[in-house]
Amino acid sequence: MNQKFAKDFTWGVATSAYQIEGAANEGGRGPSIWDTFSHTPGKTVNGETGDVACDHYHRYQEDVDLIAGLGVDAYRFSIAWPRVQPEGKGAWNEAGFDFYSRLIDALLVKGLQPYVTLYHWDLPQALEDEGGWRNRDTCHRFADYAAEFMRRYGDSVKTISTHNEPWCTATLGHATGQFAPGYQDEAMAYQVSHHLLLSHGLALQSMRALNSETPVGIVLNHTPTYPANPESEADRQLARLDDGTNIRWYMDPIFRGAYPQDVLAYLGDKAPKVADGDMAIIRQPLDFLGVNYYTRGYFSQANPQIPAPAAMGLTDMGWEVYPQGLAQHLVRITRDYLPPPIYITENGAAFPDRMEKGEVQDPARIHYLETHLQALRQAMELGADIRGYFYWSLADNYEWNWGYSKRFGLTYVDYATQQRTLKASGHWYRDFIARQRA
Ligand code: PNW
Numbered sequence: 001m002n003q004k005f006a007k008d009f010t011w012g013v014a015t016s017a018y019q020i021e022g023a024a025n026e027g028g029r030g031p032s033i034w035d036t037f038s039h040t041p042g043k044t045v046n047g048e049t050g051d052v053a054c055d056h057y058h059r060y061q062e063d064v065d066l067i068a069g070l071g072v073d074a075y076r077f078s079i080a081w082p083r084v085q086p087e088g089k090g091a092w093n094e095a096g097f098d099f100y101s102r103l104i105d106a107l108l109v110k111g112l113q114p115y116v117t118l119y120h121w122d123l124p125q126a127l128e129d130e131g132g133w134r135n136r137d138t139c140h141r142f143a144d145y146a147a148e149f150m151r152r153y154g155d156s157v158k159t160i161s162t163h164n165e166p167w168c169t170a171t172l173g174h175a176t177g178q179f180a181p182g183y184q185d186e187a188m189a190y191q192v193s194h195h196l197l198l199s200h201g202l203a204l205q206s207m208r209a210l211n212s213e214t215p216v217g218i219v220l221n222h223t224p225t226y227p228a229n230p231e232s233e234a235d236r237q238l239a240r241l242d243d244g245t246n247i248r249w250y251m252d253p254i255f256r257g258a259y260p261q262d263v264l265a266y267l268g269d270k271a272p273k274v275a276d277g278d279m280a281i282i283r284q285p286l287d288f289l290g291v292n293y294y295t296r297g298y299f300s301q302a303n304p305q306i307p308a309p310a311a312m313g314l315t316d317m318g319w320e321v322y323p324q325g326l327a328q329h330l331v332r333i334t335r336d337y338l339p340p341p342i343y344i345t346e347n348g349a350a351f352p353d354r355m356e357k358g359e360v361q362d363p364a365r366i367h368y369l370e371t372h373l374q375a376l377r378q379a380m381e382l383g384a385d386i387r388g389y390f391y392w393s394l395a396d397n398y399e400w401n402w403g404y405s406k407r408f409g410l411t412y413v414d415y416a417t418q419q420r421t422l423k424a425s426g427h428w429y430r431d432f433i434a435r436q437r438a
Contacts, residue, residue, distance in 0.1 A: 003377060004436050010113070010388030011433045012074035013067060013410065014346050016120035016164065018050045019397040021080060023057035027095040030086025032122035033132065034400075037180030048403030054395060055418050057099065064106040066411060066420060067394060070430045074113040074158065076345055076390045077103070078120035081145055088124030089141050092148060104156050113158035115345075115390070117219060118146055118203070120164040121173075121180065121400075128181055133169065133192040139199035146203035147210060154211035161290055161345070162203045165221040166196040167246050178401050187270035194272035197253055201281035219290030219345045220250050224329040226308075228300035238299040241266060246297070247333075255337045257283035288387070290345035291333075293326045293372075295319035312371065313364065316350040316406055321368055323375040330379035330386065341387045347372050348392035350399070350406040353423060360412045360423040369425060373432070391429060395420060 018034045038049035056063055067075050081088060083096035107114050119142065127138050146162065154160075163169070172179035175189035183189070200218050207216055225242045227235035244263040252260045257279045264271050298308035298320070312321040326347070333339055349368040353360050369391065380386050396409035404415055410426035413419070 003381075005377065007437060009386075009436070010074050010343070011072045011436075012076055012113075012115065012388060012390040013070065013072055013394040014076035014115075014390040014392050015056075015394050015397065016078040016117065017080035017083070018053070018120070018122045019393075019399070020054040020056040020063075020395070021083075022050065022052040022055045024049075024051045026057065027083065027099060028086060028093040029080065029096060030082035030088075030093075031125040032080065032082045033125055033128045033180040034122050036125055036128070037182055040182075043182065044401050045403040045405050048398070048405075050398045052415075053398045054413055059418065060099075060103050061106055062420070063394070064103070064110060064112070066422070067107075067112060068110040069422070070410070070426065071433050072112070074115050074388065074390070075107055075394075076115040076117065078117040078122075078164065079149065080122050081119065082122060082124040085145055085148075086124065086126070088127035088138075089144070097152065100153070104153065108156065114156070115159050115161070115343075116149070116153070116157045117161045117164045118142075118149060119162065119169075121169060123180075132181055133174075133195050133199075134188060136195055136198070139195050139202050142199040143202035143206040147206035150207040150210045150214065154207075154214045157214065159215045159217065159288060159343075160207065161217050161219045162200040163196055164219045164290075164345075165292060166193060166200070166218075166250060167221055169196055171245075187267075187272075190267060190270055191272040193249065194274060194278070197250065197282045198278050200254075201278075201284050204284045204286075205281065215287035217286045217288040217290055217340070218254065219292060220247075221292040221294075221346075222247050222329055222333075223293075223295060223297045224325050224332070225297040225299060226325075228298055228303075228306050228308075232301065234301035235299055238301055239297070242297050242299060251333065251337055253279060253282045254286065255283070255339065286340050288341045288343055289339045290343050291330070292346035292392070293329065293344065294347065294349075296322045296325035312367075315364075315368070316352050317402075319349075321349070321371070323368075323371040325375075326372055327375040327379045327382070330376075330384040331382045334379075334384045339385075341385050343388040343390065344376065344386065345390050346392040347389065348408050350408045353396075353407050353409075353412060355412055355414065355421065358421065360421060362423045362425045365410075365423070365425040366428045369429060369432075 170193035225239040395411035399406040
């Protein structure tokens with residue numbers, strides 16, 4: 001890469017609470033929908049759960065040292081709502097807040113900026129029992145939780161994101177059933193998506209009423225879509241509809257105050273109920289937008305199972321390595337939405353890494369990183385306002401329904417001993433960042 005990133009570009013790594021913390025029954029933490037789901041037979045690979053995960057709850061200081069050793073500026077992590085408010089309403093759990101205070105202090109001591117996400121999928125089970133995200137009332141519970149977090153930590157964290165990837169919560173949690181709480185009902189999923197967006201807007205309002213300085217935003221997962229045959233009108237239509245459901249369904253209400261017409265037409269009577277005033281609440285100005293990018297979507301009418309060409313290979317998730325998609329997508333959303341400053345809040349790849357003689361050689365991950373950073377540079381040269389990049393993930397962790405079978409880390413985790421070992425990609429990322437500053 002000839003041209004360097006600006007000196008003030010933010011470099012980071014990302015994780016989420018349920019995927020790393022473990023200590024599921026410690027410190028007064030209440031159960032979440034992911035405890036329930038992962039403990040239900042048949043829902044995750046080998047029945048694996050996040051009960052222990054990376055034991056980060058106990059090893060956070062070692063993990064902070066690891067992050068500092070990478071030479072990054074920032075660490076993106078999430079708060080487990082049931083750790084700080086076990087029932088999702090009512091009493092706060094001081095022991096839970098104490099954990100996040102210790103973590104945040106440990107980061108600040110090392111000069112690392114905390115980028116916090118309030119909701120990375122671990123809804124308190126007590127709220128699920130009252131209808132979860134299907135219940136509009138949960139939006140208000142979320143806004144209360146967000147306000148409490150802002151009241152306590154607004155002055156010590158760098159940014160606060162409301163949701164991580166609402167598409168995953170809505171679609172994978174309520175339409176396909178791969179994620180907690182595991183429903184399979186498309187109309188329900190769209191009602192949930194509306195409540196997630198509404199809860200985001202309400203949370204921005206409740207947080208800003210307390211503190212208008214700390215930047216607040218949301219993190220969306222974007223999988224830009226491509227027709228297998230660009231000459232085929234049917235393929236283009238399929239790609240366009242998926243673009244509508246995964247990208248515009250969230251971007252349009254946030255930036256334009258309306259759901260996309262083509263998706264509403266497709267949904268018909270499965271469209272969500274929207275109350276008067278909801279869209280104005282959702283369309284709050286954001287201080288930043290977080291974009292998570294992993295791969296593209298590829299659509300063929302004639303052959304729905306057709307694989308993408310994958311000239312640059314596939315990851316262990318079966319996801320095509322497609323860095324051009326990141327560049328093209330960032331240019332496109334810059335043109336279509338005039339978004340606020342963007343952070344790439346996740347980008348990364350799983351590979352079946354192995355430890356050999358104390359080392360993990362993961363050239364495919366280095367190649368993934370290098371090509372995606374090149375694409376990012378390209379998008380910035382074409383006008384996209386990108387302020388930072390967070391690799392997913394700091395370390396191998398609990399990959400949801402895939403359990404521990406998928407390794408995304410820059411750090412290898414030996415789950416039997418909890419030993420952490422920086423992979424070759426971790427060394428590469430550290431050296432790359434150092435070069436940008438030289
Ligand atoms: C994201 N999809 O999840 C999450 O934010 C992380 O918690 C997760 O570990 C990471 O990506 C890797 O999977 C996604 O099916 C899960 O399109 C599934 C999809 C997208 C993102």
